[in-house]
Amino acid sequence: MVVGNWKMHGSSAALVELDGIAEAARHARVDVAVCLPATLLMAAAQRARDPIIGAQDCHAHASGSHTGDVSAAMIADAGARLTIIGHSERRRDHGETDAIVNAKLDTAIAHGLGVILCVGESEAQRREGDPAAFVCRQVAASLPAQARADRLMIAYEPLWAIGSGRSASGEQIATIHTDIRRAVQDRLGDQGADVPILYGGSVTGDNADAILGLETVDGVLVGGASLTAERLAPIIAAAARHSLSRLR
Numbered sequence: 478m479v480v481g482n483w484k485m486h487g488s489s490a491a492l493v494e495l496d497g498i499a500e501a502a503r504h505a506r507v508d509v510a511v512c513l514p515a516t517l518l519m520a521a522a523q524r525a526r527d528p529i530i531g532a533q534d535c536h537a538h539a540s541g542s543h544t545g546d547v548s549a550a551m552i553a554d555a556g557a558r559l560t561i562i563g564h565s566e567r568r569r570d571h572g573e574t575d576a577i578v579n580a581k582l583d584t585a586i587a588h589g590l591g592v593i594l595c596v597g598e599s600e601a602q603r604r605e606g607d608p609a610a611f612v613c614r615q616v617a618a619s620l621p622a623q624a625r626a627d628r629l630m631i632a633y634e635p636l637w638a639i640g641s642g643r644s645a646s647g648e649q650i651a652t653i654h655t656d657i658r659r660a661v662q663d664r665l666g667d668q669g670a671d672v673p674i675l676y677g678g679s680v681t682g683d684n685a686d687a688i689l690g691l692e693t694v695d696g697v698l699v700g701g702a703s704l705t706a707e708r709l710a711p712i713i714a715a716a717a718r719h720s721l722s723r724l725r
Protein backbone atom coordinates (compact mmCIF):
# COMPACT_ATOMS: atom_id res chain seq x y z
CA MET A 478 0.00 0.00 0.00
CA VAL A 479 1.25 3.48 -0.89
CA VAL A 480 -0.51 6.33 0.92
CA GLY A 481 0.11 10.00 0.26
CA ASN A 482 -0.53 12.64 2.91
CA TRP A 483 -0.90 16.12 1.46
CA LYS A 484 -1.07 17.71 4.95
CA MET A 485 -2.03 21.43 4.64
CA HIS A 486 -1.10 21.63 0.97
CA GLY A 487 -3.07 21.52 -2.24
CA SER A 488 -5.95 23.24 -4.03
CA SER A 489 -8.70 22.23 -6.41
CA ALA A 490 -6.29 22.94 -9.28
CA ALA A 491 -3.74 20.54 -7.76
CA LEU A 492 -6.24 17.64 -7.93
CA VAL A 493 -5.06 17.09 -11.49
CA GLU A 494 -2.11 15.29 -9.83
CA LEU A 495 -4.55 12.53 -8.82
CA ASP A 496 -4.99 11.61 -12.49
CA GLY A 497 -1.26 10.99 -12.85
CA ILE A 498 -1.19 9.07 -9.56
CA ALA A 499 -4.08 6.86 -10.74
CA GLU A 500 -2.24 6.27 -14.00
CA ALA A 501 0.93 5.21 -12.15
CA ALA A 502 -1.12 2.85 -9.96
CA ARG A 503 -3.14 1.34 -12.82
CA HIS A 504 -0.80 -1.49 -13.77
CA ALA A 505 0.68 -1.96 -10.32
CA ARG A 506 -0.59 -4.60 -7.89
CA VAL A 507 -0.59 -1.92 -5.24
CA ASP A 508 -3.35 -0.05 -3.42
CA VAL A 509 -2.76 3.68 -3.63
CA ALA A 510 -4.54 6.24 -1.45
CA VAL A 511 -4.12 9.98 -1.01
CA CYS A 512 -5.15 11.73 2.21
CA LEU A 513 -6.32 15.25 1.45
CA PRO A 514 -7.41 18.37 3.32
CA ALA A 515 -11.15 18.23 4.15
CA THR A 516 -12.02 20.95 1.61
CA LEU A 517 -10.82 18.77 -1.28
CA LEU A 518 -12.34 15.42 -0.31
CA MET A 519 -15.62 15.63 -2.18
CA ALA A 520 -14.19 16.98 -5.42
CA ALA A 521 -11.42 14.38 -5.31
CA ALA A 522 -13.78 11.48 -4.62
CA GLN A 523 -16.09 12.54 -7.44
CA ARG A 524 -13.22 12.81 -9.88
CA ALA A 525 -12.46 9.11 -10.24
CA ARG A 526 -12.45 5.78 -8.41
CA ASP A 527 -8.68 5.77 -8.10
CA PRO A 528 -6.69 6.62 -6.13
CA ILE A 529 -8.59 5.85 -2.90
CA ILE A 530 -9.36 9.15 -1.18
CA GLY A 531 -8.67 9.59 2.52
CA ALA A 532 -8.92 12.33 5.14
CA GLN A 533 -6.26 13.35 7.68
CA ASP A 534 -8.30 13.41 10.92
CA CYS A 535 -11.84 13.23 12.27
CA HIS A 536 -13.57 14.30 15.48
CA ALA A 537 -14.06 11.79 18.30
CA HIS A 538 -17.79 12.54 18.53
CA ALA A 539 -20.27 11.54 15.85
CA SER A 540 -21.76 15.07 15.69
CA GLY A 541 -22.39 18.07 17.92
CA SER A 542 -21.26 21.57 18.89
CA HIS A 543 -17.66 21.44 17.69
CA THR A 544 -17.05 24.52 15.57
CA GLY A 545 -14.51 24.00 12.84
CA ASP A 546 -14.34 20.23 13.22
CA VAL A 547 -15.26 17.52 10.73
CA SER A 548 -16.95 14.25 11.71
CA ALA A 549 -16.29 10.74 10.48
CA ALA A 550 -19.79 10.66 8.94
CA MET A 551 -19.03 13.85 6.98
CA ILE A 552 -15.80 12.35 5.69
CA ALA A 553 -17.61 9.19 4.57
CA ASP A 554 -20.41 11.33 3.05
CA ALA A 555 -17.79 13.25 1.04
CA GLY A 556 -16.75 9.95 -0.55
CA ALA A 557 -13.52 9.31 1.36
CA ARG A 558 -12.90 5.71 2.40
CA LEU A 559 -10.26 6.10 5.06
CA THR A 560 -8.64 8.58 7.40
CA ILE A 561 -5.34 9.11 9.15
CA ILE A 562 -5.73 9.27 12.94
CA GLY A 563 -3.13 10.40 15.49
CA HIS A 564 -0.56 11.91 13.12
CA SER A 565 2.29 13.40 15.16
CA GLU A 566 1.54 16.85 13.73
CA ARG A 567 -1.96 16.66 15.24
CA ARG A 568 -0.61 15.31 18.51
CA ARG A 569 1.82 18.30 18.52
CA ASP A 570 -0.44 21.08 17.16
CA HIS A 571 -3.70 20.05 18.82
CA GLY A 572 -2.56 18.29 21.98
CA GLU A 573 -4.04 14.96 20.93
CA THR A 574 -3.36 12.31 23.56
CA ASP A 575 -3.47 8.54 23.06
CA ALA A 576 -6.91 8.57 24.74
CA ILE A 577 -8.25 11.11 22.22
CA VAL A 578 -6.69 9.15 19.35
CA ASN A 579 -8.29 5.96 20.71
CA ALA A 580 -11.75 7.60 20.74
CA LYS A 581 -11.32 9.04 17.24
CA LEU A 582 -10.24 5.67 15.89
CA ASP A 583 -13.30 4.02 17.39
CA THR A 584 -15.63 6.62 15.86
CA ALA A 585 -13.98 6.48 12.43
CA ILE A 586 -14.28 2.68 12.25
CA ALA A 587 -17.87 2.79 13.50
CA HIS A 588 -18.68 5.07 10.54
CA GLY A 589 -17.23 2.65 8.03
CA LEU A 590 -13.87 4.31 7.43
CA GLY A 591 -10.53 2.58 7.20
CA VAL A 592 -8.00 4.03 9.63
CA ILE A 593 -4.25 4.61 9.46
CA LEU A 594 -3.09 4.97 13.06
CA CYS A 595 0.20 6.90 13.28
CA VAL A 596 2.75 6.27 16.01
CA GLY A 597 6.41 7.24 16.40
CA GLU A 598 9.02 8.50 18.81
CA SER A 599 10.74 11.91 18.97
CA GLU A 600 14.46 12.45 18.58
CA ALA A 601 14.84 12.91 22.36
CA GLN A 602 12.89 9.73 23.10
CA ARG A 603 15.18 7.80 20.77
CA ARG A 604 18.31 9.30 22.29
CA GLU A 605 17.32 8.91 25.90
CA GLY A 606 15.31 5.75 26.10
CA ASP A 607 13.84 2.77 24.41
CA PRO A 608 11.99 3.96 21.29
CA ALA A 609 10.35 0.58 20.66
CA ALA A 610 8.89 0.49 24.17
CA PHE A 611 7.49 4.01 23.73
CA VAL A 612 5.96 3.22 20.35
CA CYS A 613 4.43 -0.05 21.63
CA ARG A 614 2.86 1.83 24.57
CA GLN A 615 1.40 4.29 22.02
CA VAL A 616 -0.05 1.39 20.01
CA ALA A 617 -1.59 -0.23 23.08
CA ALA A 618 -3.11 3.04 24.36
CA SER A 619 -4.33 4.28 20.96
CA LEU A 620 -6.01 1.04 19.86
CA PRO A 621 -9.46 0.21 21.19
CA ALA A 622 -9.29 -3.48 22.24
CA GLN A 623 -12.29 -4.28 20.05
CA ALA A 624 -10.98 -2.42 16.98
CA ARG A 625 -11.74 -4.19 13.71
CA ALA A 626 -8.43 -5.34 12.31
CA ASP A 627 -9.78 -5.44 8.74
CA ARG A 628 -10.27 -1.65 8.82
CA LEU A 629 -6.92 -0.85 10.36
CA MET A 630 -3.39 0.03 9.30
CA ILE A 631 -0.54 1.26 11.50
CA ALA A 632 2.02 3.78 10.27
CA TYR A 633 5.35 3.99 12.09
CA GLU A 634 6.55 7.55 11.60
CA PRO A 635 9.53 8.57 13.74
CA LEU A 636 9.14 12.32 14.32
CA TRP A 637 12.78 13.05 13.50
CA ALA A 638 12.37 11.46 10.07
CA ILE A 639 9.31 13.49 9.04
CA GLY A 640 10.17 16.23 6.57
CA SER A 641 13.84 16.06 7.54
CA GLY A 642 15.25 14.25 4.52
CA ARG A 643 16.65 11.68 6.98
CA SER A 644 14.62 8.46 6.87
CA ALA A 645 15.08 5.77 9.50
CA SER A 646 17.57 3.03 8.61
CA GLY A 647 16.41 -0.40 7.44
CA GLU A 648 17.56 -1.87 10.74
CA GLN A 649 15.68 0.72 12.81
CA ILE A 650 12.51 0.18 10.79
CA ALA A 651 12.72 -3.63 10.90
CA THR A 652 13.26 -3.70 14.66
CA ILE A 653 10.37 -1.39 15.53
CA HIS A 654 7.97 -2.90 12.99
CA THR A 655 8.55 -6.33 14.55
CA ASP A 656 7.76 -4.90 17.98
CA ILE A 657 4.70 -3.06 16.65
CA ARG A 658 3.40 -6.33 15.14
CA ARG A 659 3.69 -7.96 18.56
CA ALA A 660 1.95 -5.00 20.26
CA VAL A 661 -0.93 -5.10 17.76
CA GLN A 662 -1.37 -8.85 18.30
CA ASP A 663 -1.24 -8.39 22.08
CA ARG A 664 -4.05 -5.86 21.75
CA LEU A 665 -6.22 -7.44 19.03
CA GLY A 666 -5.34 -11.12 19.21
CA ASP A 667 -4.71 -13.28 16.14
CA GLN A 668 -6.46 -10.86 13.78
CA GLY A 669 -3.63 -8.40 14.49
CA ALA A 670 -1.36 -10.59 12.34
CA ASP A 671 -2.91 -9.19 9.15
CA VAL A 672 -2.89 -5.47 10.01
CA PRO A 673 -0.61 -3.73 7.48
CA ILE A 674 2.29 -1.83 9.04
CA LEU A 675 3.52 1.11 6.96
CA TYR A 676 6.64 3.23 7.34
CA GLY A 677 6.59 7.03 6.99
CA GLY A 678 9.27 9.71 7.22
CA SER A 679 11.24 11.17 4.28
CA VAL A 680 10.25 8.40 1.86
CA THR A 681 11.24 9.34 -1.71
CA GLY A 682 11.78 7.66 -5.04
CA ASP A 683 15.43 7.24 -4.03
CA ASN A 684 14.90 5.20 -0.85
CA ALA A 685 11.50 3.58 -1.51
CA ASP A 686 13.03 0.45 -3.01
CA ALA A 687 15.17 -0.27 0.06
CA ILE A 688 12.37 0.50 2.52
CA LEU A 689 9.65 -1.45 0.68
CA GLY A 690 12.04 -4.36 0.28
CA LEU A 691 12.07 -4.91 4.04
CA GLU A 692 10.01 -7.95 4.98
CA THR A 693 8.34 -6.16 7.89
CA VAL A 694 7.15 -3.22 5.76
CA ASP A 695 3.71 -3.54 4.14
CA GLY A 696 3.67 -0.07 2.61
CA VAL A 697 4.65 3.57 3.00
CA LEU A 698 3.01 6.82 4.15
CA VAL A 699 4.46 9.64 2.10
CA GLY A 700 4.27 13.39 2.78
CA GLY A 701 6.26 15.75 0.56
CA ALA A 702 6.88 13.25 -2.23
CA SER A 703 3.13 12.60 -2.62
CA LEU A 704 2.30 16.14 -3.74
CA THR A 705 2.95 15.44 -7.42
CA ALA A 706 2.42 12.35 -9.56
CA GLU A 707 5.95 12.73 -10.86
CA ARG A 708 7.43 12.25 -7.37
CA LEU A 709 4.98 9.57 -6.21
CA ALA A 710 5.15 7.39 -9.34
CA PRO A 711 8.62 5.91 -8.61
CA ILE A 712 7.45 5.00 -5.09
CA ILE A 713 4.39 3.23 -6.52
CA ALA A 714 6.65 1.42 -9.00
CA ALA A 715 8.93 0.28 -6.16
CA ALA A 716 5.92 -1.01 -4.20
CA ALA A 717 4.72 -2.89 -7.28
CA ARG A 718 8.11 -4.57 -7.72
CA HIS A 719 8.13 -5.76 -4.13
CA SER A 720 4.53 -6.94 -4.08
CA LEU A 721 5.26 -9.06 -7.14
CA SER A 722 8.42 -10.50 -5.63
CA ARG A 723 6.47 -11.51 -2.50
CA LEU A 724 3.94 -13.36 -4.62
CA ARG A 725 6.62 -15.48 -6.27
Ligand SMILES: O=C(CO)COP(=O)(O)O
Pocket residue numbers: 482564634638639640641642677678679680698699700701702
Ligand atom coordinates in the same frame (compact mmCIF):
# COMPACT_ATOMS: atom_id res chain seq x y z
O1 LIG B 1 4.43 12.76 7.97
C1 LIG B 1 4.59 12.12 6.94
C2 LIG B 1 3.47 11.43 6.29
O2 LIG B 1 2.36 11.37 7.12
C3 LIG B 1 5.92 12.04 6.30
O3 LIG B 1 6.19 13.25 5.68
P1 LIG B 1 7.47 13.35 4.70
O4 LIG B 1 7.35 12.21 3.71
O5 LIG B 1 7.34 14.70 4.06
O6 LIG B 1 8.68 13.19 5.56
